[in-house]
């Protein structure tokens with residue numbers, strides 16, 4: 766089974782940005798502009814929720830769609846995957862502050 770990492774997906778999205786291919790869907794998204802990309806991210810996020818409600822196959826399929834469109838969004842805004850990884854890295858080892866949330870135990 767062929768696998769693709771998020772880094773490879775990002776690189777692909779980046780390549781389509783710097784070297785557009787007229788018939789490529791990814792290049793089409795960039796050509797349509799930011800609002801189109803944002804709309805797709807919103808749609809795909811909603812489809813992840815619906816997929817999760819249905820079954821795990823749909824959740825997997827829709828998550829892949831969302832990841833792809835998120836990569837296109839990051840590329841189009843000039844945000845690198847390394848910046849996301851750095852943000853995630855900054856959170857490693859931090860205590861969650863669940864106790865600061867009111868009623869986090871579900872108490873009245």
Ligand SMILES: N=c1c2ncn([C@@H]3O[C@H](COP(=O)(O)OP(=O)(O)OP(=O)(O)O)[C@@H](O)[C@H]3O)c2ncn1[C@@H]1O[C@H](COP(=O)(O)O)[C@@H](O)[C@H]1O
Pocket residue numbers: 777781788789790791792829830833
């Ligand atoms: N991973 C993906 C990927 N995931 C989802 N999609 C596309 O995202 C779209 C989502 O489907 P929708 O029905 O929501 O959208 P749509 O109706 O086709 O499009 P709209 O008219 O709504 O914009 C489909 O066209 C999918 O083909 C992807 N398109 C491309 N890739 C990767 O990018 C590579 C390059 O693709 P091209 O840019 O098309 O050459 C591919 O080989 C893949 O590895």
